[in-house]
Amino acid sequence: MSDSSPLPPVRLHPEAELARDALSTPLLSRAARLARWASPETRVDAGGGLVEDQLPAAAEFLGLTGDDAAAWASEAWRVAIDTGLVEIADEEEGTVAAGEDLALLTGGSPQDVLGVWLGALDTVVADASVPDLDDLMDAMDERGEIDLSSLDWDPEAEADFLDGVLGNLYLLTVNEDGPGDRPVPLPALAASMIVPNDMGEPTNDVLEQVSDAMMRLDDQFRVLEPIGLVEYQPVDEALMADADEEPAAPVDDTDVSRYGMVRLTPLGLYGLRARLLEAGFAAPAVGDLVDKGADALLDGTAGFPPGAAQAETEQWLDRREPLAAARELLAASRGGDAGAPLRRLRCQQALSLVGPEAEPALRAVLNDPELGGLARVWLTERGATDVPPPSESMIFWLTVDTVAAQLAAEGNSEELRGLVEGLAQQHSGFFAAAWRVDHPATADVLEAMGRLHPDKKIAKEARKAAFKARSQHGG
Secondary structure (H helix, E strand, O other): OOOOOOOOOEOOOOHHHHHHHHHOOHHHHHHHHHHHHOOOOOEEOOOOOEOHHHHHHHHHHHOOOOOOHHHHHHHHHHHHHHOOOEEEEEOOOOEEEEOHHHHHHHHOOHHHHHHHHHHHHHHHHHHHOOOOHHHHHHOEOOOOOEOHHHHOOOHHHHHHHHHHHHHHHHHHHHOOOOOOOOOEEHHHHHHHHHOOOOOOOOOHHHHHHHHHHHHHHHHHHHHHHHHOOEEEEOOOHHHHOOOOOOOOOOOOHHHHHHHOEEEEOHHHHHHHHHHHHHOOOOOOEOOOOOOOOHHHHHHHOOOOOHHHHHHHHHHHHHOOOHHHHHHHHHHHOOOOOOOHHHHHHHHHHHHOOOOHHHHHHHHOOOOOOOOHHHHHHHHHHOOOOOOOOOOHHHHHHHHHHHHHHHHHHHOOOHHHHHHHHHHHHHOOOHHHHHOOOOOOOHHHHHHHHHHHOOOHHHHHHHHHHHHHHHHHOOO
């Protein structure tokens, strides 16, 4: 995942709702309860952890039972320390006091609550990259120090692997062609990190790596679920009955859920986006542009998939008067730069969401060489009968502008191929006239038409026209 190209925009739930979700996550709610439970008699060790003989009381207070009760209480306490819900009052004495941030959970804003939760998330993600306690105990030498080399564990590589998995899960969730909020099979997520994109049939070695990654992820998602990042259905333990064998690959779709299913929660989407932004990724969210001008809206949604672009535009329009919004959009869509055709396409899509109150703005640009064609389309679609017919030069200019916008938005898509075939079919002399069109993208559009049209003769005409256009414009 590159940190230079923007990720698809995410649709986040309202912050008040996310803050409520954060407060109800098992781990943060336990951490808050322990912070209130702590007293001057509570003792911590040199690392800030609860001393061992106080863990049973902490676990009992939290209502935790079973073999893992003390471990869960210990983790909740560490989250309380790491997030500032509890502070060390006296390091020498090992005493504690309520932290300043504890009050934020009851009296702070939703952003305050989410800030505390993000701190807890950082702690848990770091913990998820660490081998389990049994492995650490096995790797301890006679001096009581952990020998990392005996674990075959690289802390940095393990943290990078988990970050990569979470990044892929985020991308799958926000991508309009992905599963959305449906759970992702664990084998597919593991394979996304291991199997090269250009590999046909995976080798046995690669399949073994995928299986190993699944087992690591199974442990990690069990750790990440209590902080509310994911909903996780673990790997069926019956598949791991033989401790010496990794589970085999699933046979079919009905079988795949036994191998683990994971879904990012709405809170998890918020948390991963915050981590991605902090790491320098461009991770937009729908609604980021509502307070910005039309120029920022048209440029910002240029690379958005259709559903996200419409959602962003609808929110932007909801805050403005239709006529003023239409005038601002039209003014922002002008220009001869490389991004202008796509701005005009996004403007046209935005104006399709505006009511009849915008009509004066469209009529005002009927004679504009860049916007006149767009205005005629808008007025005609709304049943206006007194729309002056466009000149031939305006028709050709609008055609070139439309194809240039589609090229920028989708590249060589099937939809664009169909548009190119239709244009050549409707206008027998299209290429003879098109090369003369005074549009900065004329030559590029004609070259693309030559590349996309399946008929070799027509494709050759397009390439010849592109050459003439370049010659005419000195390019």
